[in-house]
Amino acid sequence: MLASIIEDVIGGVCMYDAREKMLKELMALEFMEIELNLYLNTHPYDQQAFMIFRNTAEQAKMLRDNYERMYGPITASASNSFPWPWIESPWPWEA
Amino acid sequence: MLGNNIMPEAYENIPKAKAETKAGAADIYEVSCNGFDMCKLQYYNPQPIIGARLAHAYVPFQCLNCLYPPLLGLKQGTIFPELDRPYGADPAYSYDG
Numbered sequence: 001m002l003a004s005i006i007e008d009v010i011g012g013v014c015m016y017d018a019r020e021k022m023l024k025e026l027m028a029l030e031f032m033e034i035e036l037n038l039y040l041n042t043h044p045y046d047q048q049a050f051m052i053f054r055n056t057a058e059q060a061k062m063l064r065d066n067y068e069r070m071y072g073p074i075t076a077s078a079s080n081s082f083p084w085p086w087i088e089s090p091w092p093w094e095a
Numbered sequence: 096m097l098g099n100n101i102m103p104e105a106y107e108n109i110p111k112a113k114a115e116t117k118a119g120a121a122d123i124y125e126v127s128c129n130g131f132d133m134c135k136l137q138y139y140n141p142q143p144i145i146g147a148r149l150a151h152a153y154v155p156f157q158c159l160n161c162l163y164p165p166l167l168g169l170k171q172g173t174i175f176p177e178l179d180r181p182y183g184a185d186p187a188y189s190y191d192g
Contacts, residue, residue, distance in 0.1 A: 028165035035174045039157070049159050056165075 019071050026067055026074075029060040 036053040043049060064074060072089040073079040079086045144153050160177060168174035171181075183189045 024169075025166065028169040031169045032162075032165045032174050035168065039159070039175075042157070043159070046159055052162070 022063070022067050022071075026060065026063045029056060029063060032056050033060055 033053065033056050036049060036056060039049055040046065040053060068074055068078055072085050074089075076086050144155060147153055157175070157177070160175070162168070163171060163174045163176060163179075165174070171179045173179050180188070
């Protein structure tokens with residue numbers, strides 16, 4: 001655990017890996033959210049699916065907040081610090 | 096019986112006494128499809144739409160089963176295992192698969 005943290009801090013590559021991993025997890029959760037969104041469109045009374053959707057949406061929100069706190073905004077609308085942080089984060093083809 | 100909720104009118108063609116039990120309806124289904132290999136016509140739907148009227152198109156209604164974990168879902172392009180049918184995996188469903 002400690003070793004991995006040190007690696008994250010020291011090696012830029014490892015830090016990038018951690019960031020990439022977190023971003024991928026966030027993408028997966030957001031994809032799951034969209035899938036459940038589509039399912040619920042045709043099954044509005046499916047309570048179990050609704051619970052899973054709420055759960056997923058909350059998890060995605062938590063992870064997004066964590067990511068933005070650690071690595072910067074994911075969308076331009078989340079750029080709430082000055083100087084403008086948007087251009088500091090990697091471009092989509094760099095992430 | 097799943098089909099009952101979606102297409103109540105689909106049972107019009109089945110005599111009431113027989114359609115009441117699942118076995119009865121299945122029996123009719125077997126008889127009416129005699130001579131055809133229905134397994135080959137239903138690739139992914141093990142439960143046929145019983146008593147479907149001819150010349151109508153039907154889409155089986157999806158039910159919530161198990162879900163893929165998020166990362167696997169993102170990789171496969173769907174979180175529903177029953178919809179995970181990559182092109183070419185089933186030769187019967189692809190020309191060049």
